[in-house]
Amino acid sequence: MTPISRLSLLIILSIISAGISAEPLHLPVTRRENSTPRDIHYYAAAADRTRAKFGFPVSSTRKRGSANVQFFIQGDDASYFGTIMIGTPPQPMNVILDTGSSDLWVVSSTCTRACGRVPTFNSASSSTFQTSTSSAAGRNGGTTIQYGSGTVAGTIAQDTVHMGSFSVTSQTFLLATSTSTGLVQNPVSGIMGLAFQSIASTESTPFWQALVNAQSLSTPEMGVWLARAGNQSSSDNADVPGGIFTLGGVNTTLFSGDIKFTNTAGTPSFWLLNLDSLTAQSQTITLNASNQLAAIDTGTTLIGGPSDAVQEFYANIPGSGPVLGQEGFFSFPCSTTINATLTFNGTTWPIDPTDMNVGPVQTGSTSCLGGIFDLTLGSDIPVGTGNPSWVVGDVFLKNVYTVFRGTPSSSGTSNGTPAIGFAQLSSAAGGSGTVSSSGSSSALTTTSAATSTPSSSGATSPLSSSPLRCP
Numbered sequence: 262m263t264p265i266s267r268l269s270l271l272i273i274l275s276i277i278s279a280g281i282s283a284e285p286l287h288l289p290v291t292r293r294e295n296s297t298p299r300d301i302h303y304y305a306a307a308a309d310r311t312r313a314k315f316g317f318p319v320s321s322t323r324k325r326g327s328a329n330v331q332f333f334i335q336g337d338d339a340s341y342f343g344t345i346m347i348g349t350p351p352q353p354m355n356v357i358l359d360t361g362s363s364d365l366w367v368v369s370s371t372c373t374r375a376c377g378r379v380p381t382f383n384s385a386s387s388s389t390f391q392t393s394t395s396s397a398a399g400r401n402g403g404t405t406i407q408y409g410s411g412t413v414a415g416t417i418a419q420d421t422v423h424m425g426s427f428s429v430t431s432q433t434f435l436l437a438t439s440t441s442t443g444l445v446q447n448p449v450s451g452i453m454g455l456a457f458q459s460i461a462s463t464e465s466t467p468f469w470q471a472l473v474n475a476q477s478l479s480t481p482e483m484g485v486w487l488a489r490a491g492n493q494s495s496s497d498n499a500d501v502p503g504g505i506f507t508l509g510g511v512n513t514t515l516f517s518g519d520i521k522f523t524n525t526a527g528t529p530s531f532w533l534l535n536l537d538s539l540t541a542q543s544q545t546i547t548l549n550a551s552n553q554l555a556a557i558d559t560g561t562t563l564i565g566g567p568s569d570a571v572q573e574f575y576a577n578i579p580g581s582g583p584v585l586g587q588e589g590f591f592s593f594p595c596s597t598t599i600n601a602t603l604t605f606n607g608t609t610w611p612i613d614p615t616d617m618n619v620g621p622v623q624t625g626s627t628s629c630l631g632g633i634f635d636l637t638l639g640s641d642i643p644v645g646t647g648n649p650s651w652v653v654g655d656v657f658l659k660n661v662y663t664v665f666r667g668t669p670s671s672s673g674t675s676n677g678t679p680a681i682g683f684a685q686l687s688s689a690a691g692g693s694g695t696v697s698s699s700g701s702s703s704a705l706t707t708t709s710a711a712t713s714t715p716s717s718s719g720a721t722s723p724l725s726s727s728p729l730r731c732p
């Protein structure tokens with residue numbers, strides 16, 4: 262080979278590796294079925310974690326100290342996780358895929374406080390590991406991440422992070438050496454935040470954004486299908502197929518019709534949309550500029566909203582009312598079917614009544630907990646501070662196929678407006694839609710409630726990855 266052709270070959274090879282985007286990655290997501298009883302205390306604690314995560318005061322009932330409320334990050338909320346690899350050679354790690362935060366953190370093998378018996382990252386055995394020079398690292402390279410009501414502390418570091426065939430060299434993450442009790446539980450070793458850099462405690466570019474900036478993805482999109490829980494035996498913790506997370510595109514077998522995209526609202530921080538309105542039993546609650554900003558958060562279980570709108574919602578449900586002693590929660594007769602919808606940019610999406618019924622308030626009770634709670638507890642946080650009025654979690658997201666579409670950013674500032682799309686679930690994903698190729702025009706615009714049929718989470722077979730576990 263002549264030097265010139267060797268040079269052109271090199272050029273061609275570098276063009277291939279730098280410029281041609283890889284096929285989308287379809288990562289099976291696992292959902293944890295926790296044996297912890299999911300009663301009102303459980304959800305009250307989860308609601309307070311959501312409040313803390315989004316900058317709202319936690320409930321006074323809890324501040325006064327309700328005993329025995331355990332802090333589980335998995336359990337029902339934030340329970341969807343997938344596997345990534347960190348380091349050279351790569352060490353596999355399960356992380357919660359969280360569109361409501363922006364940091365990556367995993368438990369270090371040198372963790373000394375509340376580390377759980379989880380797979381840990383051993384930095385000493387990675388040849389590409391570096392402690393960080395990030396400005397957030399501070400003098401000793403340490404920092405803490407406040408996550409809900411939990412805290413994670415450790416060292417800011419960099420290493421190569423892989424998700425399937427996608428990798429980012431020198432990805433910044435927090436190597437946790439201490440966490441709040443109960444924050445990590447086998448087999449999950451941390452969280453991968455999928456929101457924007459502006460809210461990252463490590464002040465660094467999130468993994469997904471680094472891939473978008475490097476033009477590594479054929480489409481700058483993350484497609485999310487969160488499967489509904491099956492009725493697994495609750496005698497033991499079980500990790501069950503929980504959906505598919507697609508990086509670099511969408512999975513066309515999981516939705517039907519058009520994906521209805523809406524530009525995100527405000528400055529990219531959380532993934533924010535304006536929620537136009539919601540309905541309960543066909544009665545519409547119209548929102549306005551002061552109460553419609555909504556974070557779309559895979560890491561939150563329920564739907565949280567502003568006091569007024571949530572009260573108005575339950576006023577349409579006969580027999581419903583606030584749960585005594587649990588500020589912010591509402592119950593309703595278990596025999597009642599709640600038909601609820603959310604409308605984003607003119608398109609109305611029904612929520613299956615099974616998702617709106619979170620279960621009996623107490624074992625044996627005929628009162629059931631509603632899937633929407635009062636997030637703000639009457640607090641008067643002004644709009645424009647970046648605090649959403651709504652947090653739209655899995656109670657809604659299990660009913661749609663969701664696409665998070667990013668834009669390239671420089672110095673943490675997005676170029677162009679990111680968008681979020683929703684589409685009707687296909688029958689393969691437990692929805693009532695038929696699978697169609699992209700570009701078909703049968704978008705869902707119905708205002709009738711819950712057209713989808715409840716699905717079992719085992720409806721499709723590709724979800725077969727067995728999660729990592731400590732022996």
Ligand SMILES: *[C@@H]1O[C@H](CO)[C@@H](O)[C@H](O)[C@H]1NC(C)=O
Binds near residue numbers: 505511
């Ligand atoms: C959707 O995801 C499944 C499971 O990973 C995969 O087998 C299938 O090829 C994907 N479909 C498309 C159209 O990419």
Ligand SMILES: *[C@@H]1O[C@H](CO)[C@@H](O)[C@H](O)[C@H]1NC(C)=O
Binds near residue numbers: 523606
């Ligand atoms: C809402 O939908 C309309 C019509 O499809 C579109 O023109 C508009 O840009 C959308 N609004 C946002 C905020 O994306």
Ligand SMILES: *[C@@H]1O[C@H](CO)[C@@H](O)[C@H](O)[C@H]1NC(C)=O
Binds near residue numbers: 543598600709710
């Ligand atoms: C809920 O929706 C279903 C299906 O459209 C309907 O049959 C039922 O009457 C509705 N229930 C209420 C209380 O609106």
Ligand SMILES: *[C@@H]1O[C@H](CO)[C@@H](O)[C@H](O)[C@H]1NC(C)=O
Binds near residue numbers: 548549551552569
């Ligand atoms: C928005 O709606 C709330 C609650 O319904 C109401 O109190 C407020 O006055 C409205 N604000 C505007 C600007 O219309």
Ligand SMILES: *[C@@H]1O[C@H](CO)[C@@H](O)[C@H](O)[C@H]1NC(C)=O
Binds near residue numbers: 492493717718
């Ligand atoms: C749920 O449990 C019932 C009764 O035990 C069983 O017949 C059904 O197949 C289960 N469904 C799923 C999706 O596991």
